[in-house]
Each structure stands twice: as C-alpha cells, then as structure tokens.
Amino acid sequence: MDWQLVADSFWPLLRGGLTGTIPLALVSFAIGLVLALVVALLRLASNPVVSWVGRAYVSIIRGTPLLVQLFVIFYGLPTIGVVVDPWPSAIIAFSLNVGGYAAEVIRAAILSVPRGQWEAGYVVGMSHARTLRRIILPQAARVSVPPLSNTFISLVKDTSLASLILVTDMFRKAQEIASFTSEFMVLYLEAAALYWIFCTVLSFGQDRLERKLEQYV
C-alpha cells in the first residue's frame, strides 16, 4: 500500500466529496422528496386516472436502471436538441429517481396512520387537505424516517454514477488520480472508505433523528 499516495490524494478526494457528492445528494434528495409527496398523493387519489399517472411514474422510475436514466438525459436529450449540462442532468435524474422510490415510502406511511386520525381531523372541522397537513403527515413523517434514510444513503452512493456524465464528484476525482498514477487499487479503496465514512455518519444521524421523533409516539 502506497501510504504517501493515500495521504496526497486524501484532500482532493474529500474535496470532491464535499463539493460534488454531498451537495448533489442533498439537493437531489430535497427536490426528490417534494416530488415523492406529490406522486404519493397522486397514487392515493380516488380518481382512477390520477392514481394511474402516479403508478405509471413509479413503475417507469423503478423499472429502469438509474444509469440509463442519467444517460438518456445527458447523452440522449442533446440528439433532439435539448442540451443539459452535467450538474443539472445529474440533479434531474437523481431527483426523479428519489421521487419514484420515496413516493412508495410516503404512500405506505400515509396509509399506516389509523383511519380514526382522519376522522378526528374531520370532527374538529378540518378539510381533507388540512387534516392531511396537520394530522396525517406529521405522523407519517415519523414512520417514514427509517426507510427514507435508507433511500438517502443509497443516493449518496449512487451519485458516483454522475462521474460517468462528467460531474466532478468524489469518484471522478479518484478516477482521475488513478489513471494518472495507475494506482487503481489504492485510489478506489480509498474512495470506498470515504463513502463508507459518509454513510456511517448518516446512519448515526438517522438513529438520533428517530430517537428524537419517538418522544411523542
């Protein structure tokens, strides 16, 4: 093991993580969650057409590889005249992807709140929308923290795919240094270790958030 190379490449890799991997994951997750809530509500709609739109979306996102989705946006769209830069391409693809997976989580969480909570909301005079916002979603949020945390941790690792559409993230940095030095094993193991550290920190955060939310349930 070339420890000098590990030490020399550590900061470039970490910088790639902090300026590439982490922001890409955070922004995509935030947009994806909003999208997921919308899709979950579409799926739960009583109107069959509306519900079908939600189901079709989830089916397409979950039924096609994330890498293919990235390539369609970054390499495919320009052939029909729509050119999207690497970063926006990555954010669009990851957001759409989170939207599909998290929609199922949120839908299940909403369904897990007992029917009596809806009725209690109606009885104190609330509309359907207000009951959803004030009564149901706060309880659904608690239930969906563990599965959504898993979605987020997966996303952090999946962002490495963005290196294939020229986004300078942690893994692309590793690839650059590896091809320059031909030390593939060292650099890729180092990148793996950094991803592992990121995800471990996130798991701690998840535990703390769950304990905090457990207070009132």
Add this chain to the structure above:
Amino acid sequence: MSEQPLLRARGIRKSFGDHEVLRGVDLEVRRGEVVALIGPSGSGKTTMLRSLNGLEMPDAGTLEVTGGPSIDFSRPVPNAQRFALRDRSAMVFQHHNLFPHMTVIQNVMEGPVQVRRVPRAAAEGRAMELLGRVGLAEKRDAYPRELSGGQQQRVGIVRALALSPALLLFDEPTSALDPELVGEVLTVMKELAEEGWTMVVVTHELQFARAVADEVLFLDGGVVAERGAPAQLFTNPREQRTRQFLHRILHPLD
C-alpha cells in the same frame, strides 16, 4: 324544551356492499336532551351515530339540524353541507383518536385555532378552563401516550367541548377502557348532561343510559325495535327482542 327538535333524521338507510346496516331509522333530538342508542353489535347503532355528522354517508333519508343544513342523502351531498353538518356537532370516539404528535392542550386547541380561527390566547383560556373541569389541568403539556385510558378519553371529551358544538356525539366512549376507568368518564358525561348539553350516546352501559338518558332507542337489525323513556324500556320492555337483549346483558351467565 323547545318545540322544534335540534336534530331530525328520517328514514336513514345505509348499506355496506350487500349488507344493509340501517333500514330506515328515524331519530329526533331536542335541545338539552340525552338520547341513548343501545342494541347488539351489528345492530347499526354506531353507523347511525356516524351518519349524524357525515362520517358515514347514508344512501337515503333526510337529516335536518337546526342552524345547520337540511340534507337529502338520496342525492349527492355537497362538501359545503357536509362541513356545515360537522360544524354543528362534535364526536367522542371509542378509541379517543387523540392526535399523538400533539400535547393535551394542543389537541384541545387544534379545532378552535385552526378551523374556527379563535385567537390563540382565547382558545388557550377556554381549553384550560375545560381541562380544569375534568381534573386534567396539570396534564396540559403531556402527550396522549403518557395518560391513562380514562384520562385520554376525558381529553377526547374536552376536545369535543372546545368546539362548542350544538350536539355531542359519543361512540361507545367507555367500551375500550379497563373496567376501573369507566366510572371517571361516565361521571364527566353525566355532569355534561346535567349542564344541559344535547347528547346522542351509543353505549353498552345500561346503568348510565338508565340514569342519564331522556330517551332510549333499542336498535336491532338496522331498525329501531323499541323506543321509550328509560324507566319504561328497561323495566317493562314491550318487545320480546328488547327483553332478550336486556336479559343477555344483565344476566350474561344464564
């Protein structure tokens, strides 16, 4: 007692799939009156109660509430009518259905502040007064899960009272409670009756119905099999099925 009933339901019918749960039920409630609905499980009493505030939408029948809407269930009921109906009443559930992510005082203030637009300070004052009356003022910042079943149900009652409804609906409010906790809830309900609240109560507590109700309806198979003053209905029922039901409840081991 005024002439005009506060609530008048006529010919209420409701089916779930092929099963007809209500087969034409009439109900009148006057202001200040307490009406008890009793009957075996599956008799339709809870469905009838839930029809009175639109939690269940009957298939047919009419419902008039003074100061509220006049609804014909055989036609589609507009949302505005549904809200107007709910505005006139409040319900206490069998399983309290308190909001688990809110404290006691937040549970009580939610309706007045969020829906009725009562200023926060006024709503809080009213909530504390009501909580004090059921002996739970010191629990204001507790979460529902930290309370006993009887305390939870008393908060459920206070949450309903805070809406200042014309009509209080109770859906078997003590059925889910441990026996030793039933008394504290029934005591509160008895006090409310004495204060003149108009109440419709679905209950298995025949002693309570006998002591507090002005009128008792015995439902069986989706119809009112017998109705009358409690003294008559409990001591001298006219109908054979009423007699059998009362016997089963009062002498379960025979």
